[in-house]
Amino acid sequence: MTSELVQNIKDILKLSKEGNEVSDNSSLNSEVLVQLGLPIIAPIPVGRSQRIELAMLAVTQGAKVAEIVELLTWKDFEGFVAGILSENSYSCVESFRRRGNSEMHGMEIDVVGVRGRTIIAIDAKMWGVRSGKGSALKTAAEKQKTRTLELSSELDRLSKKLTSLTSGSFTIFPVLVTWLVEDVELHEGVPVVPIFKLNSFIHELDNYEDLVVNYTGQLSS
Numbered sequence: 001m002t003s004e005l006v007q008n009i010k011d012i013l014k015l016s017k018e019g020n021e022v023s024d025n026s027s028l029n030s031e032v033l034v035q036l037g038l039p040i041i042a043p044i045p046v047g048r049s050q051r052i053e054l055a056m057l058a059v060t061q062g063a064k065v066a067e068i069v070e071l072l073t074w075k076d077f078e079g080f081v082a083g084i085l086s087e088n089s090y091s092c093v094e095s096f097r098r099r100g101n102s103e104m105h106g107m108e109i110d111v112v113g114v115r116g117r118t119i120i121a122i123d124a125k126m127w128g129v130r131s132g133k134g135s136a137l138k139t140a141a142e143k144q145k146t147r148t149l150e151l152s153s154e155l156d157r158l159s160k161k162l163t164s165l166t167s168g169s170f171t172i173f174p175v176l177v178t179w180l181v182e183d184v185e186l187h188e189g190v191p192v193v194p195i196f197k198l199n200s201f202i203h204e205l206d207n208y209e210d211l212v213v214n215y216t217g218q219l220s221s
Helices: 002-015 030-035 048-060 065-069 074-087 133-151 155-161 195-203
Strands: 091-098 107-115 118-125 168-178 185-187 190-194 215-219
Touching (some): 002 030, 002 065, 048 065, 048 074, 065 074, 065 195, 074 091, 074 107, 074 118, 074 195, 091 155, 107 133, 118 133, 133 185, 133 190, 133 215, 168 195, 190 195
Parallel strands (some): 118 168
Antiparallel strands (some): 091 107, 107 118, 168 215, 185 190
16 A cells, blocks of 8 residues: 555645646545545645645655655745654744845745754755756855854744744754755855755754854844
């Protein structure tokens, strides 16, 4: 059943990618649909949160991350990244924004994860194969460094999104997550992590601390 479950999830993700619903369920197993808590009669609504849950389930059942990522939208991809952080006991906020005005520019970080006194600020790049990879990653890394430095002075605002934050000092790491690279790379001191290695990178973050740029932020009481 595991292989059939994974294949049905892949089909659901593919069929619902454009319109968040499956209009033709002829290729799907009705028993699997029931197992997944989905209706067996089309059209079958499959919202973003369900798509992310299905993607996470497929990976836990042995699906290759790269195969699942191909079936996601860029917004799903951010949610998938946040899901991996959540599985590792991080509290997450997606699309953390600061609106710009005449005195400061706007800023957005795709995923912010907090665990203890550690904050990971992630730029989720759903890039496939492309020319000029090195230059693109370097530019993205530089921008993420700037955003993360700015985040270090925005912790009071972040605490309104994550009420579990307590006052004190935090160490903040900028990270790029993509499927463009095959192994963890460093650009401008920013780790560029392939999505299929994000889980292991989180577990091994302590090993990278001396190599990765980081910033200190203070949350007032």
